[in-house]
Amino acid sequence: MDIAEVREHVAEAAADLPLAALQASLEVLDEQRSHLAEALSGTGSEDAKAALAAFEPVAERLRRAVAAYRAAVSCCDDYLDAV
């Protein structure tokens, strides 16, 4: 594989990292949590409360995943600058 091909592979692979998909999932989560909170307000169910409480840790994991993929893209950019 010559350097032009290497660059092309790395650039494409970085562009295919699922940043947009995870951002969209974060928006879906936020939206669904709001719907749920509105529907469950005042129900007092422990399962309902636990389900609502579980949304934030999921969102936090996704934010960390997004940060990790951004860092990966940055590393790929560094590599492409260097070769």
Place this chain on the structure above:
Amino acid sequence: MSNPGEIAAVIRAVLEALPVDALRAANTAAGESAERIAAATEGTGHDAPREALAHIAEGIERTGEALAGLGEIRERLNAYLAVLVPGVEAMVARPIAGPAGKRPITPPNRRHHLNSVGRKSQVREENTVILPGTDVRGDLDAIRRGEAAWLPDRDRCLVNGRLYGVEVPGTVYPDEGPGLVKLNRSEYKALKGLIEARGDMDSLPSALANNPAVTGADWQRAAEVYEHHKDYRSEDT
């Protein structure tokens, strides 16, 4: 909102909308990107690609955790739904990508575990050995929860940085990754010899010790693996 029917309808809509498939697809895409970067930059000596791969592994792991969290949300909502609307059937889990979603999966054959390798172990062109302490059971649980990325081009599941294949009956077999060592025929023969001789090179069967097909590099590789074996004794001890 106090009408149980309306609340149940919202819960069902939320269950439908949870981005389970999107996250699984994201992990598959990230795994494929990692493979392409690794293949393209292998041996180039640059740190940046390695760092990129580490970040991608982190992203896959965090996404896997998010998937597990979605499973918890789904479980809680189904439990509440069952109370809210007696007799309602909980919504079934989403299908798992790859062959693990088509059949129950079972752990790798014992022959893959280092401490089970012995004289009778069959030597193949490629022999992946599982080092002690590798959380294969945890990997299988994660695959069953749908947290593994499926790499269709390689016909492998990627979970916790490890690649696994699935045989037709559903038996999982290890391929590569942390805690998994892939040995070629000669390296595996050398490992079997070391295990049989309990690490004592002077006690090796002469046919193996004098086998020209087993090179010094093969012995070195086998010795590195043998250091993880239960019978290994350091020269210092």
